[in-house]
Amino acid sequence: MSRFSDLKNIGVRLHHGDVSFDFVGRKKIWYSISALILVLAVGGLLGRGLHEGIEFKGGSVYTIQDTSASQGDARKAVEPFTDGTEAIVQKVGGSGLRIQLAESDADKTKQISAAIAKDLKVAPDKVNTQVVGPSWGKEISKKALQGLVIFMILVVIYLTFAFEWRMAVAALVALIHDIVITIGVYALVGFEVTPGTVIGLLTILGYSLYDTVVVFDTVKENTKNITKQTKRTYSEAANAGLNQTLVRSINTTVVALLPVASLLFVGGGLLGAGMLKDIALSLFVGLAAGAFSSIFIATPILADLKERSPEMRLLAKKVAQRRASEAKAAKAAEAAGIPADQAEGHPDVDEETEADEDETVPAQGGAARAGAARGRSRTRPAGKRKR
Structure with a gap:
């Protein structure tokens, strides 16, 4: 029961700093994992390439809604018209078939439709024919690329003014990271790239940016006037902000992935809804x-x-110096047998740390060392001066 309670309150504990994961400090691990995924994605993209749908490369599609024929029967029916290219045959729903060919000649499609109806033993009017030219797909690709470029430019401009240019660069790198991985997964699994894929790809950009901006907003609050203190570096403050939004990011992602997974595995897998599968895969991966x-x-x-x-860099040096001084004080307190909560201001601890500090003072003459000693004696709490 106590473990369940700890898990339930993990968000509160992360927010207050009771629990913290060092994401920023272990960045080399995450970079390595990301690099490996990107190499696989780019390798799939360069090796297998994208399997473009009919909307992008042109061709003809023949759909039969209700037939007892198998996918093998459909391939045999259109084999005389393929000219050496393999026909793509997919199940649609429970008893439907979808046949895609590279052939887009209007006169030839009538012959193919008649041959399909004859060989699969269905009525000619039950074969739905669709012919698409490659020019339409090229126009869609061009518009999608233009939209992507404009979107990224606006993102950089907005984040530069709302936050700073470094946050804009980091967000842009994360967006490109997500796009490459999503496209690479499509190449690796061999899913067909359709207009639905483009829609899903553009949708995930907004989601990815939204999640990143929420984290950056918390980081901005945590690092406000950070140079006026010496307790933590920028990386540590940024990591604290990341921990504060960690549970929210995980919850948002899980809630978003559940319906998308339903579309992908139920709608696309069991029901055979091709467009749903195309959109769902890009959304799920993205x-x-x-x-x-x-x-x-x-x-x-x-x-x-x-x-x-x-x-x-200067702040990091100051933080390191302060921690070194605190470590010396703790060591002196331990040697003197003084509890840690009573070490600050104790004369024995002050003498030990002052001796260490004197060793680090440059040789600038007795006057300089005497001035430093007088300054320390003035800061010693009243009633605790060395007699």
């Missing part, structure tokens, strides 16, 4: 990739870019 990139890619890249700036 949503999963978007959740991964917003957590493991975008924020670590942002932290990398920020840590290169002079002010953040």
Whole structure:
């Protein structure tokens, strides 16, 4: 019961910092995983290539809604008209067939339709014929590419003004990451690329960006006036913001993936709805990739870019110096047998840490060392001066 309670309250614990996962500190691991996935995706894209649908390369499609014929029977029926190219035959619903050929000649489609009706023993009017020219697909591809470019330009402009240019760069890298993975998965599994695929691809861009912006907004709040303190670096503050939104990102992704999985496995797999399958696969892969990139890619890249700036490098040095000083104080307290919560301001601890600090003061003469000692004596709490 206590474990269930811990899981239930994990979001609250992450928000308050009681539990924290070092995503930014382990960025090399996430980069390596992402690189491996990208290599597989690009390899599939360059090796197998995309299986373009009829809408993009042109051809003819013959659909029979109700037939007892098998897919093998359909291939034999159209084999004389394929000219060496393999016909694509798919099940549609429970008893339907969809036959796709590269042939798009209007006169020849009538002969093919008649041959299908004869060999599969169905009425000629039961064979639905669709002919598409390749020019339509080229126009769709051109418009989709234009929309993608315009979308990314607007994203960079908005994030630059709303946040900063480093966040815009990190978000853009995450978007490209999601697009490449989604397209690569299509090449690897051999799914047909249709207008539904394009719709799904453009849809996931908005989702991926939305999730990344939510994380960046929390990071922005956590890093506001960060140079005025010396307790944590920018990367640590960014990682804290990422942890605060972690449960929300996971919940949003799971809730979004459930209906999409239903479309993919039920609508596309069991019911044979081709368009649903095309949209659902791009959405499913894109949503999963978007959740991964917003957590493991975008924020670590942002932290990398920020840590290169002079002010953040100086902050990192100050944080390291403060932690070194605190570690020395803790070590001195342990040696003196003083509890950690009483170490601050204790004369024995002060003497030990002051001695360590004196060793690090450059040799600038007795006056400089005496001035540093006087400054420390003025800051020692009243009533605890060394007698």
